[in-house]
Amino acid sequence: MSNKTILQVENLKVWFPIKRLFKTPLYAKAVDGVSFNLLKGESLALVGESGCGKTTLGKTCLRLIEPTFGRLIYDGRDITHLSGKDLKWYRREAQMIYQDPFSSFNPFFPVRRILEEPLIVNGVKSKEERINRIQEALQEVKLLPIEDFINKFPHMLSGGQRQRLAIARALILRPKFIVADEPVSMLDASVRVEILYLLKELQISQGISFLYITHDIATVKYFSDRMAVMYSGKIVELGEIRKVITSHLHPYTEALIEAIPDPDPNNRNVERKVIPGEPQNPVAWPPGCRFHPRCPYAMDICRVEEPPMNEVESGHQVACWLRIKK
């Protein structure tokens, strides 16, 4: 592993048991064999439809969910089964920004308490230092002037301000790795861009690595460096953003991109090309390539054998039989 990698995910599987009376349990295979490297200071976007396992993968990377199989290596250290004090160390290193800025705060805590809590839990004893750190964090997310915000309660803030507070809370322990799960999807268009720019700024100025989980490919281009497309618990395509958007290799990526409109009044005169079907059931994935029931190019081999991840050109990987030369 190169020392440029901050998080290495190796064949990660997260299976949730579905218990059945007197029968062996079934498993919902939310994440089913995912490998990738997150580089230091990079922003990697994880895109896919709901139910494809992207949030589960994000939470597992933070060790909020126990992995079933596979390994997680953070900064050269195996964190797959950390516990106790070591896990607490990882909790400081890695943080999360949640989707919903309206329900991720305790409504009875003022801003100061929201930001102070993680410091107290992590043993910052001096009150002075805590206040300094809180002010620093508010400064970083530009909730200014600080005196106006520090005593406010979450309900007194707008959506954009709350999301800034969520970012401040993630930053307060000075993490090196942040999982941002749909951080802008509940915000208005005019505010969305502001928050994306703020995250980008933090990525560059503080060298924080981001795993940006989203279903909105249009925003990805403005915040991330690389993009991984997930389908049915697997990564099907991974590469540099522009490569994936303009010369995508997987039929699913093509379908996703095709489905997204750009603001153009000519759209109303044409129908959008849409693939048939719905995402598959995580309890019983189809055999072979999981996308084959919906794929317009499906061949015989796709129905039988699962395509391996294959590097087509440097840094651009895809799992599709169409791209494997025999």
Added chain:
Amino acid sequence: MSEILQVKNLKLYYSTKKGVVKAVDNISFALNKGETLAVVGESGCGKSSMAIALMRLLPRNVNTYQGSIIVDNEDISKLDEKTLRERILWRKISMVFQGAMNSLNPVLKIGFQIAEALLEHDKRLSKKEALAIAKKSLELVRLPEFIADRYPHELSGGMKQRVVIAMALVLNPQIVILDEPTSALDVITQANIINLLKRLKNEKGLSYIFITHDLAVASELADRVVVMYGGKIVEYGNAEQIYATPKHPYTQKLIASIPTLRSDKTLEFIPGAPPDLIDPPPGCRFHPRCPYAMDICRVEEPPLLTASNGKVACWLYKGDIVE
């Protein structure tokens, strides 16, 4: 083109503990037959309030409800509740509510839930006949007939959204208000539903009022666009003009803030927050966030001027008036 709906000076204010919220403040527009009018704006700008004002589905804390709503040359705001419900709502003008797919009754079969509206509106109809019509309407939204015997939890999000659209269309209305019909759906499902709405519009000659916060999705259907800000219409015009040459600074900024997939542009954002509708800023409601704000903007509210293309409520275009 004939105007199927005219809205004049519509106002809807709510009473709250903090004061009167001017959610819809004196708006006027018209909808042509077979046309889609997209109503766009950020959350809290009064889009959904406008929709419930059109349907007269008012909450209890209404303070002021005024204006005329003319459907097919008849002012429906003058009708009493009973006539309105019997003759107009769902028959002439219907609505797909925001998040309606999550409000289906979990213990009733889909077919019955669609048939219920029919039975309520036509007392002579037998339950069997109503169910038959319900099944027909499922066909209309490209769902197989057996869905009528399913319960909501057996359907996917996209299928439920189709059911909700079928419900809105079951009494053959001419005008359908679509309040964020795709905002809770995945991109591929969203594209599917939009395709369906396009087809239904052409097949049945429907007129849509399409309420959305997403200008990219709005462009999928919109013939004309109304841009709302702080309970008012700030710009109104043909889709081509609004997207290519927006006039109002708010519209310009809003379009500049939408990420595009296929082309590169530098995204802009609008600093500041949307106005408080209890105590809106004097003059133009956008002036605290407007980069071109002049003295007059802070004092006097701009009227909706007829500019060279469409209408715009902005002092910058005062000299540009045609009429």
